[in-house]
Amino acid sequence: MTTDTAIHFASDNYASVHPEVAAAMLGADGGHEPAYGADAATAAFDEAIVEAFGARAVGFPVFNGTGANVTSLLALSPRWGGGVVASEHAHIHNDEGGAPEKVGGLKVLELPAPDGRLIPAQLDRYAGDLGDEHRAQPLVLSLTQSTEVGTVYSVEEITALVDAAHSRGMKVHVDGARIANAAAALGVSLKEACGGADVLSFGGTKNGAMLGEAVVVLNPELADSLGHDVPYIRKQTMQLGSKMRYVSAQLTALLTSTDEAGDPLWLRNARHANAMAMRVRDGLEALALPGLRFTQATQANAVFVEMPRALAAQVREDYRFYDWKPGRSEEMVEVRLMCAWDTTAKDVDAFCATVAARIEG
Structure with missing residues (x-):
């Protein structure tokens, strides 16, 4: 890791x-x-x-x-x-x-x-x-x-x-x-x-x-x-x-602390983190991975998704994230992916590309 x-x-x-x-x-x-x-x-x-x-x-x-x-x-x-x-x-x-x-x-x-x-x-x-x-x-x-x-x-x-x-x-x-x-x-x-x-x-x-x-x-x-x-x-x-x-x-x-638009820092940080979580969800959905299932609505800065345990283990060689609970079968696990104020679109896209590469590999 x-x-x-x-x-x-x-x-x-x-x-x-x-x-x-x-x-x-x-x-x-x-x-x-x-x-x-x-x-x-x-x-x-x-x-x-x-x-x-x-x-x-x-x-x-x-x-x-x-x-x-x-x-x-x-x-x-x-x-x-x-x-x-x-x-x-x-x-x-x-x-x-x-x-x-x-x-x-x-x-x-x-x-x-x-x-x-x-x-x-x-x-x-x-x-x-x-x-x-x-x-x-x-x-x-x-x-x-x-x-x-x-x-x-x-x-x-x-x-x-x-x-x-x-x-x-x-x-x-x-x-x-x-x-x-x-x-x-x-x-x-x-x-x-x-x-x-x-x-x-x-x-x-x-x-x-x-x-x-x-x-x-x-x-x-x-x-x-x-x-x-x-x-x-x-x-x-x-x-x-x-x-x-x-x-x-x-x-x-x-x-x-506000920006030129008058938005306070709490709002800017949270709005960005939320947007990055939705980008994670959209990126993973685009992979059309068989068995991949989103278990909760993505409304804030967290994405909950079920995926194969083997895939999760491989992706963890490059990124940290937590298992939330067992999946619908022994081969599956529900994971939690969190985004923060400093998560960038580039970070998200690289993560999704890693998931895609692990699938293909």
Whole structure:
């Protein structure tokens, strides 16, 4: 397997730091600034959050996505509650090392979601447990936008889910590790892509940042209470950075650094990554490989496709990507191909040409 600096398709986490983000970090460097967020860069971040999410929105920079999710879920969960409803694919359920359970004392209550998306009627599966002292109280619904399988909730779909949860006495968290990709795909703002949710884990790392996410309180009615609680939770979950200015500067750059057309960096990066994923899909479809089957809609920056295991192994001699799950037979495997802000058309075409060459070989 190659280990050079070639573009791979394993994860958007593989991508380098966007130059505008790197410049923002350098701009925050030099001299002394008060620690723990009492600095000029974090003040600018606070203003950027208000501009992007509304006058009462409050943001709290953290180190990583797991930290943002656990902090958000703890803020929304009373100590006696503990139940978080999520899809079977949810990152908090499968890919965070049990952190919600171990660190947060929470219980993830999964629901089936073949295409990554839940529907309002599914909430009834756990809503009946409300008031039953023998059950973990399902007081939080956690949605991922865009989903772990590359699909996107429409504004109408996610709004309906949020409304259904609220009507059942639940609060709503959005895991927005790729919220930028969802908003770009939908052609809406970051706030609109959340559909009226209460708290967002705003992702930066997968969209051009070096490190850093943020917990964003979206619901104005919760701004005061959670604005008070989150700082303590963030500290207790080891997500409070002393030199916060360097995280804040990155997120502010994503939200406010614009091009000549006025498009912010988060949108430019996400729109490009989405377009490259569609180019991957189009390129693979053009090969007309017998047995090749796309297993999910390509709506954001991920392509899910089933192919022969032998072919996948051969292509991995040049590119990294992950197996997602077994295919329909032992000879087949479903793989995930991710595109990032720095994936180019040339990279995609070279990948598809490699797949074609391996088929012919």
